[in-house]
Amino acid sequence: MQAYKRITMSIQTVLEAKVKEAILSIFKAELPSVEFQPTRKDFDGDITVVVFPMLRIVKGNPVQIGEQLGAFLKDEVAAVTDFNVVKGFLNLVLSDTFYIDFFKTICDSPDYGLVAESAHNAVMVEYSSPNTNKPLHLGHIRNNLLGYSVAEILKAAGKKVYKTQIINDRGIHICKSMLAWQRYGNGETPKSTGLKGDKLVGNYYVKFNSVYNSEIEALVAEGIERKVAEKEAPSLVEAQKMLLKWEAGDKEIVALWKEMNGWVYEGFNVTYKNMGVDFDKLYYESDTYLLGKDFVADGLQKGIFYKKEDGSVWIDLTEDGLDEKIVLRSDGTAVYMTQDIGTAIQRVKDYPDINGMVYTVGNEQDYHFKVLFLILKKLGFPWAEQLHHLSYGMVDLPSGKMKSREGTVVDADDLMVDMTATAKQISEELGKLDDYADSEKEELYKTIGLGALKYYILKVDPKKRILFNPEESVDFQGNTGPFIQYTFARIQSVKRNASDHGLNWKNSTEVEDLHKKEKELIKQLLIFPDTIHLAAENYSPAVIANYVYDLVKSFNSFYQQVPIFVDAEEEKKVFRIQLANKVGEVIESSFKLLGIQVPQRM
RNA sequence: GGUGGCAUAGCUCAGCUGGAUAGAGCACCUGCCUUCUAAGCAGGCGGUCCUAGGUUCGAAUCCUAGUGCCAUCACCA
Structure with a gap:
């Protein structure tokens, strides 16, 4: 491993030193740096020295300078067997021996190119992070492949990597599937239907939405304004009630939630296995959604955040070119940002060796992560400098965006x-x-x-x-x-x-x-x-x-x-x-x- | 409207911190299987690098302005 490095490094370093030496001896001038590039295919040679930048130091015709340099290098450097000059480009031909020697150094190391892991350089890579109310689709595939691959690449570059995901297992979306299953499910299970669990639950999510939409239409037909109808449709109201019960720990609701999420996880595991991705650690939002509040209180005390009259807590980022952002609701409950603050801190507690995190999330959340990273920096966490949002573009269909609610997804x-x-x-x-x-x-x-x-x-x-x-x-x-x-x-x-x-x-x-x-x-x-x-x-x-x-x-x-x-x-x-x-x-x-x-x- | 991203051949994409005549694949056209795997190879056709300015010896690349597409700007997640 060291050997190839010495060789690849050495040839440029040697050439650079020699070029400087040549300029010094021929033109009595000192060159700050030398620009190299691989020789283009249509020209003869292996490595090219660009003469143009030298014109600032050495006055003269670039072709002549190139010729003089070339002659000097051919004499002085064993690996250089020939040269030619085209315009301001000095093309150097390296000897076959140089390449053969290099090949010998790598010939017997099957893991050529991969750097051994160094433990104090750990990084956590988050990817996938699905909702538990519907199956994975093409967008998730891009996310999973990217996250997994970047994790592997970071490992190959010498980092210790923990792969993780945060599973979005609570919230109104899962309540919607639960409600539809209660009403229309007749006790169906993955076993009774032969369906993958995530597919079964996803079907009820679609079912919910079709019922919900027809309720809206009915209300609109009665003369109610659409926006009001969307908020007051009975199914939605019912789902919101269910969420409150879940948060209150209602036994029956929690049991159903556990059962249906269990189905989904079984389904996801099959998909992950087929896709060939894996995780070292799972986080569940139901465990983490209360985290972060303490740090908001802390930040409030330090004056990083401020409280509005209604009790909600905000951060003012206008000086950083961003807007104001809420970090805690007026009723004291957490928003997405609150959780993410808490989760990030939790992860560093769980894995003290990490000094960086990579979040694989679509580019629609660019703003969110900009704000999150800035807040963590302002809260004074040293590792906040090493956070990276691996942002990627959406996967669109010719018909436009994929929408699970409408069933226009590539599964x-x-x-x-x-x-x-x-x-x-x-x-x-x-x-x-x-x-x-x-x-x-x-x-x-x-x-x-x-x-x-x-x-x-x-x-x-x-x-x-x-x-x-x-x-x-x-x-x-x-x-x-x-x-x-x-x-x-x-x-x-x-x-x-x-x-x-x-x-x-x-x-x-x-x-x-x-x-x-x-x-x-x-x-x-x-x-x-x-x-x-x-x-x-x-x-x-x-x-x-x-x-x-x-x-x-x-x-x-x-x-x-x-x-x-x-x-x-x-x-x-x-x-x-x-x-x-x-x-x-x-x-x-x-x-x-x-x-x-x-x-x-x- | 504010902010961010993207714009390169008919289509899908490369083009590293500015460098030589802007490169691949698909599609279309020509050749190559009695010798190591033809899911391959060799070649042809195809470009106002979105537009206009600017910086530079040199710009697809950097800067400014504009155009188009996408995203985002919620006490949603």
């Missing part, structure tokens, strides 16, 4: 089933797996189908919204999960074939020069560790997805143009298999960061 379970079915159909058409057992096939279809779905969602920048068209199925060709999985499977096939050719590719090997495609691949491998850090800094799985796609494209090009088993001497064959193997390992590591599995065959 998470259904979607995963569909993707698996598509994978099956394509696989059967290709007919490469006829010798597989049925159970192996089913497993594989799931890997591929979910791979397609996950990659499709994770490859786009989190902050951008996604338009999902259920009519046009997710692709399996081109920049897709299956394309990358296919390449992985192909590499495994190469390794299996190696033994047929009597090659022990694990032996060490010596090669002296590289094919253009081999060099390109090693270059790609070289930037994997940086890519992980970039992804971690930006909380962006898309960075990983795009990287691994580029790597795979390079590999396929290599694969089709450079024969591995034919026509080459033994040493070369072994080297190429080792190279393929390393690419396979990096694909697997990358996909693990995205929560996607890789198949041995497909």
